[in-house]
Amino acid sequence: MRIPANKNLANKHVLLGVTGSIAAYKAAELVRRLRKGGAEVRVVLSAGGAEFVTPLTFQALSGNPLHSELLDTGAEAAMGHIELARWADAVVVAPASANVIARLAQGRADDLLAAVCLATEAPVAVAPAMNQQMWAHAATQDNLRKLRERGVHQFGPAAGDQACGESGLGRMLEAADITRHTAELFDTGALTGLRVLITAGPTREAIDPLRYLSNRSSGRMGYAVAQAAVEAGARVILISGPTALATPPRVERIDVRSAQDMHEAALSRAPGADIFIATAAVADYRPAAPAQQKIKKNTDTLTLQLTRNPDILADVAALPDGPFTVGFAAETEKLLEHAGEKLARKKLDMIAANHVGEGKGFEAEENALSVFDASGVIELPQAPKTQLARQLIALIAERYHPGS
Ligand code: PMT
Numbered sequence: 546m547r548i549p550a551n552k553n554l555a556n557k558h559v560l561l562g563v564t565g566s567i568a569a570y571k572a573a574e575l576v577r578r579l580r581k582g583g584a585e586v587r588v589v590l591s592a593g594g595a596e597f598v599t600p601l602t603f604q605a606l607s608g609n610p611l612h613s614e615l616l617d618t619g620a621e622a623a624m625g626h627i628e629l630a631r632w633a634d635a636v637v638v639a640p641a642s643a644n645v646i647a648r649l650a651q652g653r654a655d656d657l658l659a660a661v662c663l664a665t666e667a668p669v670a671v672a673p674a675m676n677q678q679m680w681a682h683a684a685t686q687d688n689l690r691k692l693r694e695r696g697v698h699q700f701g702p703a704a705g706d707q708a709c710g711e712s713g714l715g716r717m718l719e720a721a722d723i724t725r726h727t728a729e730l731f732d733t734g735a736l737t738g739l740r741v742l743i744t745a746g747p748t749r750e751a752i753d754p755l756r757y758l759s760n761r762s763s764g765r766m767g768y769a770v771a772q773a774a775v776e777a778g779a780r781v782i783l784i785s786g787p788t789a790l791a792t793p794p795r796v797e798r799i800d801v802r803s804a805q806d807m808h809e810a811a812l813s814r815a816p817g818a819d820i821f822i823a824t825a826a827v828a829d830y831r832p833a834a835p836a837q838q839k840i841k842k843n844t845d846t847l848t849l850q851l852t853r854n855p856d857i858l859a860d861v862a863a864l865p866d867g868p869f870t871v872g873f874a875a876e877t878e879k880l881l882e883h884a885g886e887k888l889a890r891k892k893l894d895m896i897a898a899n900h901v902g903e904g905k906g907f908e909a910e911e912n913a914l915s916v917f918d919a920s921g922v923i924e925l926p927q928a929p930k931t932q933l934a935r936q937l938i939a940l941i942a943e944r945y946h947p948g949s
């Protein structure tokens with residue numbers, strides 16, 4: 546099956562829970578399809594699941610070590626249940642036996658899969674697989690209702706002939722259908738039809754043909770925001786300073802180097818944008834007169850005269866009928882005070898403030914944001930930048946469509 550372009554799994558981390566059911570053999574095909582769609586897959590095999598399929602099958606197909614033990618010191622040291630829960634962009638339990646559905650409904654944490662499902666903030670989905678009588682039993686239906694009420698997604702089941710010789714509802718969906726539903730988890734639709742312009746990464750300000758002034762921005766935060774905006778249905782243009790990152794799928798990327806280049810690229814596109822998000826770490830100053838030739842080291846000291854760069858965010862926010870503007874504030878101290886001042890001075894609709902320095906904010910895989918607008922502050926606690934970006938996009942969508 547080809548996954549439709551608008552239902553993309555590329556770069557997503559899918560944690561697949563395989564539990565005790567004859568349908569466990571179909572999970573091998575599911576791993577293959579999820580990976581073909583671009584996802585990275587890790588498999589947690591329950592004790593019941595291991596009765597039907599071998600750990601080696603999943604290790605080979607997923608390209609990652611298999612996870613099965615909750616209380617194994619070696620496994621916990623490598624990637625324990627909390628790390629797995631944080632790693633996952635989605636947890637899909639397929640097949641989900643009647644037993645695991647009951648255990649998840651009870652909120653048990655006595656095996657690895659159940660503990661991960663409790664600890665994760667990612668969407669969780671179950672693909673039930675069981676005998677039709679077990680499926681129809683009031684206990685199973687009650688358990689599933691509980692899970693759905695808590696936001697757990699349910700994929701299937703289908704009806705048909707069963708391994709036990711009976712026929713009816715309870716067959717696990719085919720791997721192709723589960724793959725499609727998993728991809729759909731990432732399409733929130735909150736920004737459908739909107740045009741979102743994003744700046745990301747550092748800028749480089751030339752000193753001479755070989756040297757420049759720059760900063761530690763990796764671009765991760767901005768690229769994650771671009772990916773989350775695409776998942777939400779937006780058309781995204783990403784204006785990026787130099788980074789080592791791959792362009793997220795379905796994002797149009799414009800490469801720039803200096804703050805002036807970024808300013809020109811952003812101001813020329815902002816009038817067509819509905820939302821502008823400035824995650825870039827733009828150099829505030831640039832060398833006033835970059836040397837045309839390599840500067841020679843024939844003096845003991847060297848003084849660089851710097852001149853102010855244009856403020857891209859403030860200029861976009863000042864456009865008549867300009868887009869909804871979201872700034873970032875990178876602060877080493879007095880986070881709330883400085884971010885509040887920037888929100889007011891640059892006349893922004895929203896600002897996301899982060900602590901930077903000492904390994905925080907810049908370059909790191911994780912971040913934490915305090916998001917401000919006229920109505921107050923919302924704290925987004927430390928999480929992978931991909932996850933934070935989705936939360937930020939959900940907040941932006943809420944403010945952009947008030948009352949919806
Ligand atoms: O790229 P990563 O390694 O993932 O790191 C992410 C990050 C720390 C760079 C990011 O989360 C972040 O904080 N980005 C903003 C960095 C910054 O320059 O903050 P600032 O407080 O100096 O600027 C305030 C806002 O004005 C920012 O939205 C900035 O993009 C914008 N600005 C600043 C100066 C300028 N000349 N033009 C601008 O548009």
